Every structure is written in C-alpha cells, then in structure tokens.
Amino acid sequence: MIPKATANLxxxxxxxxxxxxxxxxxxxxxRFSECDLRCRWCxxxxxxxxxxxxxxxxxRGTGDFREVANPxxxxxLIAAAEALELPSHRFVSFTGGEPLLxxxxxxxxxxxxxxxxxxxxLETHGLHADALAEVLPVIDVVSMDWKLVSDVRRADDRKSGPVEDFHTAHAEFLRIALGAPxxxxxxxxxxxxxxxxxxAMMHCILGVSPEVPVIVQPVTPCGGVGAAPGPQRLLELLSRLERSLPNVRLIPQTHRLYGAL
Ligand code: SF4
Known part of the structure; x- marks a missing residue:
C-alpha cells in the first residue's frame, strides 16, 4: 500500500x-511505476x-538526474517540477507504467x-474505467491506447494460448473519457x-465516438518486436480506418528521431 500524499514513480x-x-x-x-499489461514492444x-x-x-533539458527513494x-515532486520550470511547459504528461493504478x-x-x-x-493503456472516472475532473487530455491481443497480454495471463480481447473494456473506457475536454x-x-x-476496434469506436481522433502509431522496434510494418502495410491500415472514421492520422514516435527522452 502506497502511503497517502506520496507517489511511486x-x-x-x-x-x-x-x-x-x-x-x-x-x-x-x-512516469508512474507499475503496469498490469505486457506489450511485446514495451x-x-x-x-x-x-x-x-x-x-x-x-x-531542465540537461538529462542530469538524482535518485530519490519511493514512494x-x-x-x-512539486518542488522538483518547479525546479524544472513547470509553468513554461504546455503540458504535464502522466504516463507509465500505468498512471491509473x-x-x-x-x-x-x-x-x-x-x-x-x-x-x-493523461497517457493510459485505457482499461481502468473506474479509476478514470475518479481522476477525470483534473484531466484536460485523455490519450488512451487501444491494445490489440496480437501483441499485448495482461501481466497475469498465461504465456500462451488464446486470451480475451480488450475491445469491450476499451469501448467502456472511451465512453467515460469523452467527459474530458x-x-x-x-x-x-x-x-x-x-x-x-x-x-473490431473501428466498429467499437464507431459505436461510441466516430469523430474521436485516432492515431495509428507504427511500432518503434523494441523488446519482442524487431521491425515496424512496411510503408505499404501502413497505408493499407490507414485507408482501412479512413473508409469509416473521419479523423485518423499516421504518426510515428517523433522524439526517437532526435534522441530525446
Ligand atoms: S501498457 Fe505501457 S508500460 Fe505497460 S507494458 Fe504496455 S507499453 Fe509498457
């Protein structure tokens, strides 16, 4: 149990x-610590x-870090954020791990x-709807992942064999997230x-919020994934989604291009 007024980061x-x-x-x-999923490309x-x-x-921007004990x-943390010129940032991103834990x-x-x-x-794997409802009044932007079981499992799933997909849970999460600006x-x-x-993802989104921006992010090779899909496959996926959804964009992880954290 993490004591109140502390965070495990x-x-x-x-x-x-x-x-x-x-x-x-x-x-x-x-970046909060702990995650209950296992993405092959994490x-x-x-x-x-x-x-x-x-x-x-x-x-700010030096990449010099000091270690502190958790929690x-x-x-x-607020003092450390102020030392990093907190008001000069457009956003604070809560990420993880899974911050909604x-x-x-x-x-x-x-x-x-x-x-x-x-x-x-808020950057989240998009599965803890109850926790989202609790934090929503203080969130300006919800960026939720839509996890696909071809690459993602729950941490407590067995290593092999079929697993339940995440579509229903993501659709419920998205319904609640729509309460954010x-x-x-x-x-x-x-x-x-x-x-x-x-x-399946597209049909769920159509049923909840057809206009929501959908970002298709080609994997950055990492962990158990050695390559991204080729350009032809990416265009196929984009077209497939654009046939039904009005607000789809293909955007890779850009910070990797210039070596930022
Ligand atoms: S949800 Fe995020 S932190 Fe958790 S395994 Fe997937 S990529 Fe890693």
Whole structure:
C-alpha cells in the first residue's frame, strides 16, 4: 500500500511530446511505476514493477538526474517540477507504467501542476474505467491506447494460448473519457497486427465516438518486436480506418528521431 500524499514513480523529466495530436509541444513527463499489461514492444519494462527509487531530472533539458527513494512525497515532486520550470511547459504528461493504478496521488499532483499553468495530459493503456472516472475532473487530455491481443497480454495471463480481447473494456473506457475536454485514441501497429482486430476496434469506436481522433502509431522496434510494418502495410491500415472514421492520422514516435527522452 502506497502511503497517502506520496507517489511511486519511475522518473520525472522535461522534454517534448513525441506522440499523438500534441506532438512537438513542451511537456513535463511524470512516469508512474507499475503496469498490469505486457506489450511485446514495451520500451519501459523497468516500469512494470513498483520501483524502489525514482529519478528526477535536476535541471531542465540537461538529462542530469538524482535518485530519490519511493514512494516520493508529493511536496518533493512539486518542488522538483518547479525546479524544472513547470509553468513554461504546455503540458504535464502522466504516463507509465500505468498512471491509473495510482489515482489518488495523480489527482493531487494534477491539481497542483494545473494551478501553475500547464494542461494535464493523461497517457493510459485505457482499461481502468473506474479509476478514470475518479481522476477525470483534473484531466484536460485523455490519450488512451487501444491494445490489440496480437501483441499485448495482461501481466497475469498465461504465456500462451488464446486470451480475451480488450475491445469491450476499451469501448467502456472511451465512453467515460469523452467527459474530458479532449480525447484521442492511439493504436500501435506491428507486423503481427491483423485486419480483423483493426476492424473490431473501428466498429467499437464507431459505436461510441466516430469523430474521436485516432492515431495509428507504427511500432518503434523494441523488446519482442524487431521491425515496424512496411510503408505499404501502413497505408493499407490507414485507408482501412479512413473508409469509416473521419479523423485518423499516421504518426510515428517523433522524439526517437532526435534522441530525446
Ligand atoms: S501498457 Fe505501457 S508500460 Fe505497460 S507494458 Fe504496455 S507499453 Fe509498457
């Protein structure tokens, strides 16, 4: 149990949003520790378990970090964010791991950060609808993933064999997320992505919010995924979604291009 007024983090640092509709905006990232999914392409496997220590960037943009013990008092995190020139950022992004596994500290931090200027961007795997409802009043942008079982399992699933897909749970999550000022759906596609699961996702989105921005993100090769889909396959996937959804964009992880955190 994490004591109140503390958060269990992996790291906090200043950078630039590399994904989605707000790509290119100055963003302070707060990465929560622990995740209950296992994506084959996960680039932050160190965030899966509760971490003993967190690293906090000391000076904006330097990449110099200091280690602190977890759980970290929220007052310490707010002071560290101010040292990183918090009000100069367009957004604070709560990411992970899965930030909705710690809804109480998330709400407290979001309130404190928002008062100082930045908008609050929640990056989530999009499955904990109850926790989302709890935090929604302090969130400006919900960026939810739509996970596909060709590449993603729950952490407690068996290693092989068929698993239940996430479509129904994501659709329910999206319904609640629409209470936020802004929502987007992100789907990471790999060579394993099938047309059937893309169609199932599309039908769910059509049933809940056809206008929601959908970001198709080609995987950045990592972990168990060695390559991204080729250009022809990406165009096929884009066209397939654009036939029914009005607001689809293909956007890779841009921060990887210039080596940002
Ligand atoms: S949900 Fe995020 S942190 Fe969890 S395994 Fe997937 S990519 Fe990694």
């Amino acid at each position: 992996v790291e906090m640092f200043s950078s630039v949003q590399g994904e989605g509709v707000h790509v290119g905006t100055s963003t302070l990232f707060v 680039d932050t496997p160190h965030s899966w378990a509760l971490a003993k220590t967190a690293r906090l960037e000391s000076e 970290v008092p929220l007052s310490q 710690q809804p109480e500290p998330l709400v407290s931090l979001a309130r404190a950060f928002r008062e100082r200027g930045p908008r609050i961007h 802004e929502v987007m759906v992100k789907v990471v596609v790999t060579p394993a992505t099938t047309d059937e699961e893309i169609d």
